Amino acid sequence: MRISFTPPSITTTRVKFCIFIAMLPPSSIILGLAAMAGLVDAQTAGCGKQGLQSGVYNVQVNGRNRQYTLKVPNGYNNQRAHNLVFGYHWLGGSMQNVADGGYYGLDPVSQGSTIFVAPNGLNAGWANNGGEDITFTDAILANVNNNLCVDEKKIFATGFSYGGAMSFSVACARPSKSLYAFIALIQRLRSRT
Template identity: 30%
Template sequence: MKARLSRFARGLAALLPAMLGFLFWSAPAAAAPCQINCLTPGDYSITTLHGGLLRNYLVHVPASYDGSRAVPLLLDYHGFSKDAANERQWSGQLAESDKRGFIAVWPNGLVLSWNAYGCCFLDNALNIDDVSFSRAVIAAMKGRANIDANRVFVTGISNGGGMAQRMACEAADVVRAAVSVSYPLNRENCTPAKPISVWEIAGTADETIGYYGGTPPLPLLPNNLLGVPLGVQGARESLAAWKRILGCSDTLHREQLPDGTRYAGSRFEEYRGCGGVRTGLVTIVNGEHVLYNGYTELGSDPDKAPIDVAPFIWDRFFTM
């Protein structure tokens, strides 16, 4: 009897390391929420039916992702007349995804546009529910990857920046923070489900969506005519609107940015006394509409701003 027990003990001792190894190896997979059709590192183009319409979005899963820990999620919206592939190419967020380990998504708007506040084209004129579509994308990503629900972010440029602003107003329950490049909130009020941090990056020489705002060119014309923004809120007025919406204190933090070659006076301003969130404005003096450095589609000069927008966003705003 003692001999049998001794052999059993020796066998159990021999199996114990393998059993522990199995348990520790299995734990990360069990902890991840995804069970089927899970995303692995690589690039995806996903088409889905939403609201009776075929919608599409591009996804990049960085090489560092293995599903064992929750990672941030970013939605990066393209500008009017562009598409997800264009934003993926130029915004800089693809490189940041690989560097920082978050999953990046570039949604496609219908007819190359988004239904932001007062812009743009058919998506706006037809009142397409792009907030609902974006929520569905976020939910889909949470189902197929280990996403940190407390670190879901949105950004975008021009019309896409307007879409990021709208998400801050209407999807704050699932989005932690938003950064708009070259588009204001474009309204005086909204009612986020919870406090949310919002920033804008804007150039003073922007001739597409003016930094100082503008009114329709002729009397009696509306600010928005069939999705075309004839009048637009100024960047500083947008900041003031967010200050009111978030109930921020009057204390404004100010910081000068590098001058670069022709950007003397560029600055970062931010309200920090907003009940645990922040809102601010990055002003690029002499900056034009597209502020992504390296972008050459609208001209040959790749120097667009004294900051590199994508890493600046993650270093200052989407802190991890």
């Protein structure tokens, strides 16, 4: 069975969609990512290039040195477009926490089809003053797209708590580019007992 997904084109619909996704359990999010694996590839300029290796990278954004962790799958094929997942950490967390946690459990189930990025927020958070964290995300995306084979229709963002809010900010800041096909916000719900 082939399931296809078309991202909403109207910003209001996208916001409702993002809120709906925020209520899904992580297992549904993983199934949603897997279901999208059959979409048509739209490859980036990095296809066919030697590419980047897994590790910590630095990028200058607005005069500041910013860091992110990149995980390229074992057996990476530079001729085949891969999914790209941004995993944003929670307030007080770090890129290393996300990487050590298997990118919110997505890495173990990706079966080598996904490149993972964990950006490091300033002051262990995502205040996004003047859009600086959106600009940081754009810089990471440009570097990854120019050096690795990514399917432009399969770029995803996820995060826990403040990281979930950052995922939502990225989706809302880039609605016309259809940059992020699927946003998953991971939030612990408090019991009302």
